[in-house]
Amino acid sequence: MTDAAESIAPLTAPLPRTRDLTTSFLFSSTLLSTIHLNKLVHLILSALVYEPNQLFCRAMLYLHNPKTRTLQGMLGICRDDARSLRVVDMSPDNLLTGHWDLDDLAMERQRQAEFCSMVRASRINLEEDCPIVSRAVRERLPCRISHRDCLDCRGCGFVRRFEMSTFAIAPLVTRDRLVGIIVVDNCHGELAIEDDQLRLLQLFANQSSMALENSQLYRNLEQTHAELRDARQRLVHGAHLAALGEMVASLSHELKTPLVTIGGFAARLGKILEAETPQRQYLDTIISETQRLEHLLGDILAYSRKPTICYSCFDLREVVKESVDDYAIVFEEQGITCDLQLPKARWPVLGDAHQLKQVFINLLVNAQEAMPHGGVLRMSLSRGDTEKPSAVIVLRDSGGGIPEGSLTSIFTPFFTTKQRGTGLGLPIVNRIIQNHGGVITACNYQGGAEFRIVLPLAESSDEPG
Ligand SMILES: Nc1ncnc2c1ncn2[C@@H]1O[C@H](COP(=O)(O)OP(=O)(O)OP(=O)(O)O)[C@@H](O)[C@H]1O
Numbered sequence: 001m002t003d004a005a006e007s008i009a010p011l012t013a014p015l016p017r018t019r020d021l022t023t024s025f026l027f028s029s030t031l032l033s034t035i036h037l038n039k040l041v042h043l044i045l046s047a048l049v050y051e052p053n054q055l056f057c058r059a060m061l062y063l064h065n066p067k068t069r070t071l072q073g074m075l076g077i078c079r080d081d082a083r084s085l086r087v088v089d090m091s092p093d094n095l096l097t098g099h100w101d102l103d104d105l106a107m108e109r110q111r112q113a114e115f116c117s118m119v120r121a122s123r124i125n126l127e128e129d130c131p132i133v134s135r136a137v138r139e140r141l142p143c144r145i146s147h148r149d150c151l152d153c154r155g156c157g158f159v160r161r162f163e164m165s166t167f168a169i170a171p172l173v174t175r176d177r178l179v180g181i182i183v184v185d186n187c188h189g190e191l192a193i194e195d196d197q198l199r200l201l202q203l204f205a206n207q208s209s210m211a212l213e214n215s216q217l218y219r220n221l222e223q224t225h226a227e228l229r230d231a232r233q234r235l236v237h238g239a240h241l242a243a244l245g246e247m248v249a250s251l252s253h254e255l256k257t258p259l260v261t262i263g264g265f266a267a268r269l270g271k272i273l274e275a276e277t278p279q280r281q282y283l284d285t286i287i288s289e290t291q292r293l294e295h296l297l298g299d300i301l302a303y304s305r306k307p308t309i310c311y312s313c314f315d316l317r318e319v320v321k322e323s324v325d326d327y328a329i330v331f332e333e334q335g336i337t338c339d340l341q342l343p344k345a346r347w348p349v350l351g352d353a354h355q356l357k358q359v360f361i362n363l364l365v366n367a368q369e370a371m372p373h374g375g376v377l378r379m380s381l382s383r384g385d386t387e388k389p390s391a392v393i394v395l396r397d398s399g400g401g402i403p404e405g406s407l408t409s410i411f412t413p414f415f416t417t418k419q420r421g422t423g424l425g426l427p428i429v430n431r432i433i434q435n436h437g438g439v440i441t442a443c444n445y446q447g448g449a450e451f452r453i454v455l456p457l458a459e460s461s462d463e464p465g
């Protein structure tokens with residue numbers, strides 16, 4: 001197998017004919033005419049098989065995958081598929097102008113051709129399949145191979161698959177890195193591949209390697225540029241949102257004081273006005289709407305406030321129990337049975353007990369609102385199966401579940417399906433849990449919604465039981 005592949009003979013005669021020079025010129029101009037990788041590979045292979053160039057009949061491109069040490073077929077073009085190659089921008093007075101071009105339709109036709117599909121379906125394993133290809137790749141030199149050299153090799157079936165007789169391989173190498181190989185042959189190997197043809201192939205392969213590398217770099221640059229542009233837009237958007245948030249927060253603060261005054265005076269008027277009169281009804285509307293606005297402004301302020309946690313170590317069971325106890329009467333009046341499962345031992349959490357109570361109350365209120373005609377609420381506290389100690393708090397109600405299609409939006413500020421909701425309850429909950437290093441998730445199960453919170457526990461000698 002050592003002599004199997006014939007390498008190129010030393011250059012003895014002066015090079016080459018005018019046709020080859022014109023072809024070389026057109027080829028290098030073509031490589032400069034586009035930066036798009038896909039178009040480049042179509043143009044490179046088409047130029048190699050374009051009939052007037054009298055070079056080869058079929059050309060294939062295999063790209064190297066260094067991870068799997070394989071060459072994967074990417075494109076194959078035969079002479080018939082390259083007929084649509086045309087010279088553009090050529091001046092009749094100057095032969096050294098112009099370049100080849102292909103339109104999108106022609107490239108699509110090339111990709112759809114049977115030969116191209118065969119090439120794309122083939123792969124050469126450099127470790128196992130073809131010692132000749134492996135040698136050409138190792139030595140980084142073009143070589144000419146006869147099908148007889150491949151008779152003993154049962155590995156890749158490359159020669160058999162493409163019915164090749166004599167063919168040539170040119171490695172594509174940039175900065176000492178193998179990009180792929182170009183394989184060419186002549187009318188199913190009936191014609192020999194001449195030294196001049198092999199030299200041109202080497203020249204083309206060298207130029208193509210550089211063009212492919214440039215194109216790849218350009219593509220990476222474009223991608224990085226697009227990512228930078230996106231990041232910049234996100235930053236600008238973030239800054240706008242922050243400014244907007246600050247404005248909303250200060251506006252809410254300003255509005256809260258007169259609202260409290262209006263509510264206070266309305267309540268005083270309520271004591272004077274007689275019940276069941278139209279005036280009293282108007283006043284009741286003023287009172288309830290004022291309360292709603294106060295609630296809304298309170299939520300907006302809570303959401304926009306900078307996250308500050310007053311750290312202390314407390315027992316999570318107590319906070320859960322206190323929150324449920326606060327709602328016991330409301331639940332009872334609404335026909336809701338509450339089943340609370342708490343562990344016996346102390347569960348220490350380092351965090352803000354007040355904020356965590358706000359979390360549980362928001363979830364309890366949502367559950368209560370989901371079960372206006374009664375139902376069952378199950379709440380449990382158990383140990384998480386995380387590496388560091390954690391608590392899992394699960395709330396399940398029987399209120400019919402979160403509306404279809406809303407599951408992905410419920411933690412988004414101002415998302416609500418309720419007529420008088422603000423849609424800030426769950427975003428506030430989410431933020432508090434995240435600030436405590438925890439995670440909250442929601443899902444539906446038979447007949448209701450389930451909220452699951454995983455919260456880190458403080459490192460403590462008390463082992464949760
Ligand atoms: N237990 C639940 N069962 C069914 N849907 C729920 C439940 N909890 C939340 N949701 C859905 O999530 C939405 C958002 O809840 P969130 O608490 O953020 O706002 P809200 O309850 O609508 O208003 P508010 O700001 O007054 O709490 C609700 O409008 C509802 O569609």
Ligand SMILES: [Mg+2]
Binds near residue numbers: 362365366421426
């Ligand atoms: Mg709510």
